[in-house]
Amino acid sequence: MSTPKHTIDPAELTRFVSDKLLGGRAIAADEELLLSGLVDSLGVMSLVAHIEDVTGAPVPMQDVILENFATINAIADYVGARA
Amino acid sequence: MTAASPIPMTPSQKLIWMGQSLAGAAPLYNMAWRFDLHLALDTAAFAQAFTHVFETHDALGVAFEGQGADAVQRATELPPFPPALDFSDEADPEKAASNWVKTRAARPIDLAKSTFDTCLIKLSEAHWVWFFNQHHIATDAWSGGLMFKAVAQSYHALTSGAPLPNARPPQFADYAGADHPVAEATQEYWRTKTAGFESSAVPYGEVRDLSVPASHRITIPFGKGRTDALKALALSPPFRSISPDLSVFALLMTAYAGFLSRVTRQSHLSIGTPSHNRATPALKDTMGLFIEMFPLGFEIKPEDTFEDLFSATMAETMGFLRHAKPGVSNAATASSFNAVLNYIPVSYGTFAGAKTQTQWLHPGAHDARQDIRLHVYDFDATGAFTVEMDCNAAVFDAGLRDRMPGHFLKMIDALLAGPGQVIAHVPMVEMSGDEAHAALQVGPAVAPEYPVVLDAFAAHVARTPDAIACECNGETLSYRAIDARAARFAADLIAKGVISGDPVLIHAKRSLNLVAAILGVLKAGGVFVPVPSDAPPSRVETITKIASPKVVLTEADLARSDIGAATAALKPIAPDQPAYAIFTSGSTGEPKGVLVDHQNLGEYIRWAAQTFGPQGPKSFPLYSSIGFDLTLTSIFVPLTTGGRVVIYPEAAHGSDLSILNVFEDDRVDVVKLTPAHLSLLCEHGVRTKRIRTLVLGGENLTTAQCLRARSTISPELEILNEYGPTEAVVGSMVHRFDPTQDKAASVPIGRPADNTGIHILDAGLNPVPIGVTGEIYISGRLAKGYLNRPELTAAKFKQDPRAPGGLIYRTGDLARTTADGTVHYQGRADTQLKINGVRIEPAEIEAAFTALPDVSWAYATAYKRTRPQTRTDEAACSRCGISSRYPDTTIGTDGICGICRDFDSYKTRAEVYFKTPQDLSQIVSNLPARKTGTYDAIVLLSGGKDSTYALYRFADLTRNILALTLDNGFISEEAKANIRRVTDDLGIDHRFMTTPAMNDIFKESLTKHSNVCQGCFKTIYTLALDTARAEGIPAIVTGLSRGQFFETRLTPDLFANRAPSAQELDQFVQDARKSYHRMDDAVSRHLGVTFDDAIFEDIEIIDIYRYVDVSVSEIYRVLDARGAWARPSDTGRSTNCLINDVGIHVHKTREGFHNYALPYSWDVRMGHKTRQDAVEELDDEIDTSRVHDILAQIGFDQTLLTEATQTQLVVYVSGTDLDPVALRAQVASGLLPAMIPAHIIVLDTVPLTQNGKIDTDALPKPDSHRTAALTSHIAPSGAVERQLVEIYQSILGADAIGVTDNFYDIGGDSIAAIQIAIHSTDQGLAMAPNAVFEHQTIRELAASLSSVQEPQTTKPNEPLIDLDASDLAAIAQQLSGTR
Known part of the structure; x- marks a missing residue:
């Protein structure tokens, strides 16, 4: 097991969202993803799985809330804030 | 068209394919659309646009060929686009079109030709209907939207001169052909979800019929107001989530689960819902079937609010989304629910800019396992949800389909208005509607002529003083005489200081003086407290303590000859003065005295007299215990109507069977009795001429009992089913049995008595919907309460929420009403049994039995098997060695166990089952003619000595054998080596069979049976049957030992009081085998193999040891002589399986005894093992750390590793x-x-x-x-x-x-x-x-x-x-x- 990471690169995350979830559409780091309907619930679950892959640490379901996943920046903050 | 190479079927497609194959032509999976296009349609352009879309999307152009699991989908030719229908000339074009599409939507689609059916209909020049019906195997709601948009876009291009879109859209084959690896954690998540699934109770107490896939779609008038409110709520804390659609879904699910829990009365629910399963933009643009169905589990506790349930729903939904991966759904996930929620947040858009309406048409059928399917969508983006329910036709009749939307909307409205409300308390019916009337019934208000029974009695004393009032053993008392005697008792009591309201305890046998004394107590203004003569002293003592009577009248007091020389002035009785107190058993064991006043006693007696004997004075027998309130009816109804009480005293000793004398004498008109009495009478075959009216009360009355009574006792028997607790003064409702109308298992309890209200209420004291079971509360004629128990009185007699100042008594009885308003008793609220975790209503089991023609009475209860205790005096049977720890084992004074003793009594009768080796040769010689493949038979080879010897014996008869071994992952290497050597030695084919579901099978077997063997047995039988079926093999040969025959098949019950023939035993074994394979368990679910009973007609099961009797030493001799088989040394005992110890350990821990105790005892009984060997082998050491490792490896929940209390259902x-x-x-x-x-x-x-x-x-x-x-x-x-x-x-x-x-x-x-x-x-x-x-x-x-x-x-x-x-x-x- 590798040690869990507590950071995620916003640029990498942006690429993932753009390529895998939005079919190549450009996305800004502070652009609203959820309430806009850009990313749906299953998309969020793909994001969760991606974050787990990259950081090596599980994302508890109770953390999957609007505040933590609203924008790329919010996600990066959330990952950084996990101790 | 390009060459048609097969497109792989996805797991979802396979499920639908299987479902359709099982349903025959029923249009379960038609997804039909009606698009109303408000434009002057260019039909040629439309056909061209459609063709273009068809040719560019593979999901549209496929057909299916082949059968069962071998079916494939292939691209197919496009049928020519059909000419448009023209309904514009019809008188009512809209009606003609809607009839046409409705009929057409239900037309089966022949998947061998194409997956869809389409047509254009002209309603007017400017209004066209496009009908498109596609089989679900190739589409889903999202796909329908893509198809609509693609046709609309191409049409627009064609009609506006723009080029047709020519980019290749993503194809279904790309998805179907791709690999979708599923993580073990995900599989495990769904295994856990589906493992505990049990079919839900059917909504509204109805009955499911799995052979009827018919369904009706109803529209719920949801409206824009509710849609807006729901969407607003979804955005507000605490309902806000990562997406508004997710919150809307979870809110809908919360209301739906709440609704279902209320109408099914289930606290645990499973609801199926689709995952759209289009995770990437490319998939979102792909037509075809993507959705997969998954179960969501809910537990709704009595105190849960909508907010509580929402938060559990959200957590469950997140788990669902997390694990809803492509290809993971299977037969288990797709069938682990009886209700569905489809929330489809998809809009279809307009057609070439013209106004468009989209309708999803119902094909009139859905999966019969599903009672109800709720659909919520807004395809036309109107801002108001369309909410529809598909109602299983077997469950929902037209009336229920009318009523149900109201109930569902009550839940929605409650959620929207006050999410903090307790779900169980939400009112579900309109207080002004018919349903409230059904659940809140009020009898006629009648003012009695005499509110006090003494006054009604006095009127008859005055009118007919010389008529006989009472008789007992030939002695009679006239009305005048008994009145005089009662007056003397009263004077005596007053002399002893009794004043109004004083309890007087009467503890005596039935006699003329008893009746006089009761009247005397009342005349004195006292309260009579009857205590039966045979009540045990401790009970009399307790009652005396609670009632503190002023006077106690015993047998001796009543028999005194000197009573009543004196007379006394009697005070008038006030109607609200207490009259009697009857003690009933309390649930805590302490008797409680139900205190009733004169007014309510008088009112009951007046109603009873009018109801049970409307034609005038009648004779009633006084034959039952005076401590039971049915006796009141038999004393006061005749005495207040000028009739006669015929007294049957208790026998001198022994049990009181006076009821038989009553019917043998046949000297009365009306008898009040219990259903149990009635069964007793029918068993005795009594016939009557005079007794014509029976009043039944006290227990549930069955239709079978009534029919039997009418055929046995008297064909003209009138049977009244009276319902009422002592607390509501004897009888509160009555139903006159009508054999032409009453067809249900139990006789209804009818309608309320005069001045009585019957309320069937939910946990929030609201009336329940028709069909839903609620608790009976009674208002109006009630007892005053419990004598000297104010706190208990307050707890049971509550304020009536709908009648300020009024009281309702909580009966603890359950009932439901039917649409005609009749009330049906549903048992006690607290008798629900739990058998090994399954909730069971005994009434339901009893009804199943009493519905059988010869059963007159049934009683279901739970029996807790005596736990084997750790005892120092543990004994072992002197013959077989079985321990007294084995459940229910009694070792007799001779040291012999009950099983051995029983076996002695039937073993000669069991011999007919066994046959000869010649019989076996005969059977084997017929096999080649029956086979359609290579092999004559499959031989199951576990690798142990018994099955190896069996193989050798069978191989003497034929070598066209396929030997099969279940590799459960724990077979020892030496055992495998044995198997290879033996099959090589014989030169026969052999296969190791296995399944990836083995761990689940182990887990279920350990959970259900506390062993592993059951799971392996079922698995190898299932795999062998499947192989035999697939390869045309006519027989399966087993090495089941003779001990196992007796242990599992030739059980003592088959021989109780009879000697069955070999044919009967065969039939029994065959039936047992069929039901064994019908059983739904991990094996049947995970192997995905199902059998018809008919398979056992094609494939014969041959148990070698039925034909061959051989000693263990002979087996070893033969095996040693062949030299290919050696005793395994790596398993530690005479087994070849390394997981065996796990089973033994789990069994010993949970059940308290060794799971081989019984099998070994049979080996000893058969002479195949010595007693000493059996006892020694059972005393084995288990390496528990290894056991725990294996349990962890297979994922067994080790918290289950505690003592299991085995509760069994007894009827x-x-x-x-x-x-x-x-x-x-x-x-x-x-x-x-x-x-x-x-x-x-x-x-x-x-x-x-x-x-x-x-x-x-x-x-x-x-x-x-x-x-x-x-x-x-x-x-x-x-x-x-x-x-x-x-x-x-x-x-x-x-x-x-x-x-x-x-x-x-x-x-x-x-x-x-x-x-x-x-x-x-x-x-x-x-x-x-x-x-x-x-x-x-x-x-x-x-x-x-x-x-x-x-x-x-x-x-x-x-x-x-x-x-x-x-x-x-x-x-x-x-x-x-x-x-």
């Missing part, structure tokens, strides 16, 4: 010529597996309490070893038989000895015979010891004793029977131990 029945084996087979088809009783006990006589209710304490306990769960038990009648039964039971250490049981069959021997004789003589039943041998049943023995005029005495030193020295020594020892 007692009585009726005509009942055979438990046949009964079980008859009910099995209609009951869930968990509801099939472990024990069926036939009673000749139902034991009754003094109040005429079933005496549950006196019911025989099931004794599983003696009868393998099926017992015929004849209870004693008469004091002598009862006494003998007690003596036999104490000496033989057995429960439930019947009076016709043979002394030897129940474990009798010479020592026991002497002890019985000694004890009997001590207790006044003198007998010679040989009497027990001469009269081998208790009944015969009792008869012989009563025919002996003088007590027999025996000379002390005379030898009675031949005993040898060791017998005598044993007797001496026994006697010193017991005396």
Whole structure:
């Protein structure tokens, strides 16, 4: 097991969202993803799985809330804030 | 078209393919659309646009070929686009079109040709309908939207001169052909979800019919207001989530689960919902079937609010989304629910800019396992949800389909208005509507002529003073005489200081003076407290303590000749003054006195007189316990109407069966009795001329009982079913039995009595919807409360929320109403049984039995098997070595266990089952003609000595054999080597079979059976049957040992009181085999293999050891001689399986005994193992750390590794010529597996309490070893038989000895015979010891004793029977131990 990471690169995350979830559409780091309907619930679950892959640490379901996943920046903050 | 190479079918497609194959032509999976296009349509351009879309999307252009699992989909030619229909000339074009599309939507689609059906319909130049119906196997709601948009876009291009879109859209084959690896954690998540699934109770108490896939779609008037409110709520805390659609979904799910929990009365629910499963933009643009169905689980606790349930729903939904991966759904996930929610947040857009409406048409069918499917969508983006429910036609009739939307909307509105509300308390019916009237019924308000019964009685004293009021054993009292005698009792009581409201306890037998004394107490203004003459002293003491009576009238007081010389001035009785207190049993065991005033007593008696004897004065018998309120009816109804009380006193001793005398005498008109009494009467075959009216009360009354009573007692019998607790003054409702109308298993309890309200309420005290079970509350005519128990009174008599100041009494009884307003009793609120975790309503089981023609009475209850205790005096059977720790084992005084004793009694009768090696040769010689493949037979080869020897024997007859071994992952290497050597030695084909589901099978087997073997057995049988079916092999050969035959098949119940033929035994084994393979378990679910019963007609199961009897030494001799087989040394015992220890350890821990205890005892009984070997092998050391490693490896929940308390369902029945084996087979088809009783006990006589209710304490306990769960038990009648039964039971250490049981069959021997004789003589039943041998049943023995005029005495030193020295020594020892 590798040690869990507590950071995620916003640029990498942006690429993932753009390529895998939005079919190549450009996305800004502070652009609203959820309430806009850009990313749906299953998309969020793909994001969760991606974050787990990259950081090596599980994302508890109770953390999957609007505040933590609203924008790329919010996600990066959330990952950084996990101790 | 390009060459048609097969497109792989996705798991979802395979499920639908299977579902459609099973449903025949039923249009379960038609997804039909009606698009109303408001434009002048260019039909040629439309056809061209459609063709273009068809040719560019592979999901549209496929057809399916092949059968079952081998079917494939292939691209196919486009059929020509059909010419448009023109309905514009019709009188009502819209109506014509809607009829056409409705019919057409239900037309089956022939998947061999294409997946869809389409057409254009012209309603007017500017209004066209496009009908498009596609089989779900190739589409889903999202795909429908893509298809619509693609056709619209191409049409627009064609009609506006723009080029057709020519980019290649993503194709379904790209998805279907891609690999979708599923993580183990995800599979495990769904396995856990589906493992505990049990079919839900059906909504509204209806019945599911799995053969009827028909359904009706209804539209719920949801509206824009609710849509807006729901969307707003979804955005507000605490409902806000990562997406508004997710919150809307979870809110809908919350209301839906709440609604379903209310109408099914289930606290645990599973609801299916689709995952759209289009995770990437490319998939979102791909047409085809992507959705997969998954179950969401809910637990709704009584105190849960919508907010509580929402938060659980959200957590469950997140888990669902997390694990809803492509390709993960399977037959288990797709069938683990009986209700569906489809929330489809998709909009279809407009057609070429024209106004468009989209309708999803219902094909009139859906999966019959699903009771209800809720759809919520807004395809046209109107801002208002379309909310529809598909209602299973077997469950929802037209009336229910009308009522249900209201109930659902009540839940939605409650959620929107106050999410903090407790779900269980939400009112579900309109207070102004018919449903409220059904659940809140009020009897007519009637003012009685005489509010006080004494006044009504006095009127008859005045009118007909010389008419006979009472008679008893030929002695009579006129109205004048009994009135005078009552007055003297009253004067006597007043002289003793009794004033108004003082309790007077009457503890006496039924007599003329008893009736006079009761009237006397009332005249004195006192409160009579009747206590039956046979009440035990402790109970009399308790009642006296609670009631603190001013005076106690005993038998002696009533018999005094000097009463009433004096007279006294009597005060008038006020209607609200208490009249009597009847003590009933409390749930805590402490009796409670129900106190009733004169007004309410008078009102009940007036109503009862009018209802039970409208044609004038009647005679009633006074035959029942005076402590039971049915007696009040029999005393006061005749005395207040000028009728007569015919008194039947208690017998001098013994049980009170006066009811039989009443019917034999046939001197009364109306008899009030219990259903148990009625069964007793029918068993005795009484016939009556005068008794025409029976009033039944006290217990559930079945239609079968009524029909039997009418055929036995009198065809003109009028039967009234009266319902009412003592707290509501005897009777609150009545139903007149009508054989032409009453067809349900139980007779309804009818309509409320005068001045009485019946309320069927939910937990929030709201009326329940029609069909839904609620608790009965009663208002109006009620008791004053409990004597000297104000706190209990306040707890049971509550404020009526709908009538300020009024009280309602909570009965604890359950009922539901039907659409005609009739109330049906549904059992007690607190009798729900839980059998191994499954909730069971005993009433339901009882109904299944009483619905059978010969069963007149049934009683279901739970039986907790005695836990084997760690005892220092643990004994082992001197013959087979089985330990007394084995459940329900009794080791007799001779040291022999019950199983051995039983076996002695039937083993000769069992011999017919066994056949000869010649019979086997005969069967094998017929196999080649029956095979359609290579092999004559499959031989199951576990690798142990028995199956290896079996293989050798079978190979002597044919070598066209396929040997199969289940590789469960734990087979020892040496065992595998054995198997390879043996099959090589014989030169036969062999396969190791396995399944990835093995861990689940182990887990379920450990959870359900506390062993692993059950799971392996079922798996190898299933795999073998599947292989035999696929390869045309006509037989499967097993190495089941003779011990296993007796352990599992030739059980004692088959031989109880009869000698079945080989043919009957065959039939029984075959039926057992069929039901074994019908059982739904991990094996059937995970292997995805199902069999019709018919497979056992094609494939014969041959148990070698049925034909071949061979000793163990002979087996070893043959195996040693062949030299290919060696005893494995790596498993530690005579097994070849390394997981075996896990089963043993789990079994010992949870059940308290070794799971090989019984099998080994059979090996010993068969002479295949010595007693010593068996005992030693059972005393094995288990490496527990290894066991825990394996349990962790297979993922067994080790918290289950605690003692299991085994609760079994027992059903007692009585009726005509009942055979438990046949009964079980008859009910099995209609009951869930968990509801099939472990024990069926036939009673000749139902034991009754003094109040005429079933005496549950006196019911025989099931004794599983003696009868393998099926017992015929004849209870004693008469004091002598009862006494003998007690003596036999104490000496033989057995429960439930019947009076016709043979002394030897129940474990009798010479020592026991002497002890019985000694004890009997001590207790006044003198007998010679040989009497027990001469009269081998208790009944015969009792008869012989009563025919002996003088007590027999025996000379002390005379030898009675031949005993040898060791017998005598044993007797001496026994006697010193017991005396």
